[in-house]
Amino acid sequence: MDLGTVDNVLLPGSRSDLPPGRADTAVLAGGTWLFSEKQDHLSTLVDITALGWEPLTVTEAGLEIAATCTIETLARFDSQWPAAALFPRCAAALLASFKIWKTATVGGNIALALPAGAMISVTAALDGIGQVWSADGPEHDYDIAIDDLITGPHTNALRPGDVLRSIEIPRYALEARTAMRKLALSPLGRSAAVVIGRVDAGGQFVLTVSASTVRPFVLRFPALPTAGELDEALAETIGPEHWYDDPHGAPDWRRHISCIAAQQIREELS
Numbered sequence: 001m002d003l004g005t006v007d008n009v010l011l012p013g014s015r016s017d018l019p020p021g022r023a024d025t026a027v028l029a030g031g032t033w034l035f036s037e038k039q040d041h042l043s044t045l046v047d048i049t050a051l052g053w054e055p056l057t058v059t060e061a062g063l064e065i066a067a068t069c070t071i072e073t074l075a076r077f078d079s080q081w082p083a084a085a086l087f088p089r090c091a092a093a094l095l096a097s098f099k100i101w102k103t104a105t106v107g108g109n110i111a112l113a114l115p116a117g118a119m120i121s122v123t124a125a126l127d128g129i130g131q132v133w134s135a136d137g138p139e140h141d142y143d144i145a146i147d148d149l150i151t152g153p154h155t156n157a158l159r160p161g162d163v164l165r166s167i168e169i170p171r172y173a174l175e176a177r178t179a180m181r182k183l184a185l186s187p188l189g190r191s192a193a194v195v196i197g198r199v200d201a202g203g204q205f206v207l208t209v210s211a212s213t214v215r216p217f218v219l220r221f222p223a224l225p226t227a228g229e230l231d232e233a234l235a236e237t238i239g240p241e242h243w244y245d246d247p248h249g250a251p252d253w254r255r256h257i258s259c260i261a262a263q264q265i266r267e268e269l270s
Contacts, residue, residue, distance in 0.1 A: 003034075003035065003038075003039050003042060003045075004040075005039070005040050005041075005042055005043055006039070006042055006043060006044065006045055007043055007044075008043060008044040008045070009028075009044070009045045009046075009047060010044065010045070010046045010047065011047050011050040012046060012047075012048065012050055012051060013050065013051070014051070015051075015133060015138075018046065018048075018133075018161075018163065019044070019046060019161075020135065020161050021135050021159065021160030021161020021162070022044070022160065022161075023041065023160070024041060024042055024043045024044060025042070025043070025044040025045075025046060026039070026042050026044070026045055026046070027045075027046050027048055027111075027163060028045040028046060028047045028048065028049075029047075029048055029049060029067060029068050029105040029107055029108040030068075030070065030103045030104040030105040030108050031103070031108075032100050032103050032104040032108070033104075033108070033112055048067070048068060048163065049068050051068070053066035053067070053068050053069075053165075053166070054066060055068070055069035055070070055073045055074075056069060056073065056074070056077055058079075060171075061168065061170060061171060062168060062169045062170045062171040062172075062173070062174055063079075063081075063168070063169040063171075063174060064166050064167070064168055064169075065106050065123075065128075065166060065167045065168075065169065066106075066107070066165075066166050067105060067106065067107025067108070067110075067111075067163075067164045067165055067166055067167070068105050068107060069105060069106045069107070070101065070102060070103065070104065070105055070106075071091050071094065071100075071101045071104050071105070071106060071109070071119065072091075072098070072101035072102050074087050074091065074106055074119075075087050075088040075091035075092075075101065076088070079174075081171075081174035081175060082174075082175060082176065082177055082178065083126055083173060083174045083175070083176050083177075083178045083198070084174060085178065086122050086125065086126070086178055086180060086196065087122060089180055089182070090118040090119065090121055090122040090180070090194070091118065092182075093116075093118040093121070093182045093191050093194055093211075094109070094116075094117075094118045094119075094191075095116075095188065095189065095190050095191070106119045106123075106167065107164045107166075107167070110123065110130070110146065110149065110150070110156075110164065110167070111156055111158065111164050112154070113150050113151070113152070113153065113154050113155055113156045113215075114153065114154060115153055115210065115211050115212075115213065115214060115215075115244045115246075116190050116191040116194075116211045116248075117150075117210075118191065118194060118211075120146060120150055120210060120216055121191075121194040121196060121208065121210040121211065121216065122196070123146045123167050123169065124145075124146040124147045124150075124208050124210060124216040124218060125178070125196035125198060125206070125208035125210075125218075126169045126170075126173040126174065126176075126198070127145070127169070127170055127173045127206075128145070128146040128167045128168065128169050129143050129144070129145055129146070129167065129168045129170075130143065130144050130145070130146055130149050130164055130166075130167055131143055131164075131165045131166045131167070131168060132144060132158065132162050132163065132164055132165060133162065133163040133164075133165050134159075134161075134162055135159060135160065135161025135162050135163075143168075144157060146167065146216070147208075147215070147216045147217070147218045149164075150215045150216055151215060152214050152215055153214055153215075153244070172200055172201065173198065173200070175200075175201060176198045176199055176200045176201070176206075177198070177199045177269060178196060178197065178198050178199075178269075179196070179197045179264075179265040179268040179269050180194070180195070180196045180197075180265075181193070181194070181195045181196075181261035181264060181265060182194050182211075183257045183258075183261060184248065184249075185248060185249060189248065190248045191211040191248075192211060192212060192248050192249035192253075192254055192257065193209070193210075193211050193212035193249075193254055193257050193258045193261060194209075194210050194211040194212075195207070195208070195209050195210075195212075195258055195261040195262055195265060196208045196210075196265075197262070197265035197266065197268070197269050198269075199224065199269045203222070203223050203224070204220065204221065204222060204223070205220075205221040205222075205223060205224045205225060205266075205269070206218060206219070206220050206221075207219045207221075207230070207262055207265065207266075209234070209238060209258050209262070211244070212243060212244055212249070212254035212255070212257070212258045213238060213242050213243060213244055213254075213258075214241075214242055214243075214244050215242075217237055217238050217242070219233050219234070219237055221233070224266065224269065224270055225266065227263055227266065230262055230263065230266055231259065231263075234258075234259055234262060238255075243255045
């Protein structure tokens, strides 16, 4: 869609070229959502792909995913880390064509903060940490866990002018055994629930519930819980107000299928 109110597109060559945050300015990465509907409040786009960030960087600590990394690049990442198998599976959960994969970015999907954002699901499940460039300058840059970055449907903790620079996935999470369930009203429908489980080398069990909830919820256990312990933790952590309600699924149904998926994952990873 043409954005008729936009009359200025900035191509920053460095961080110093980024403008202050304003209500009429939006950061552009892939733009697959930005250009999908009217944005009458915008007059300026800041295309951060011009900054030329390396999409994926393997480090001693794990994997750094640039915010501008395309979903296709992450989905096709060739790695021996067991948890890397989640990347193509979560990309497929986006209900997006291969053309969208080539353009949509990991950071854009996260910052958009839609409940069905599958890049939110996978990065939260792997203890992803967002590295944020602060609008107040480098000395105010900060790190934030992905499950804390997402605060609700279409809302996040970024302040005006803040830019999500990258997501760090720690090595211990990439080395973990994982299991995933994606559920929807139809085989190829938008995700109504995405539940991911992880068992770390030390035996810790981590369960992440997303898409069915207004934001991702990460539950942690020192060891694999019993069925009863898992049900109790889900009920205590995710309240009735946290289950998402839209045409793709009612809250009580989303809770039901998420809890079933959680138990299936517990059994698979036992």
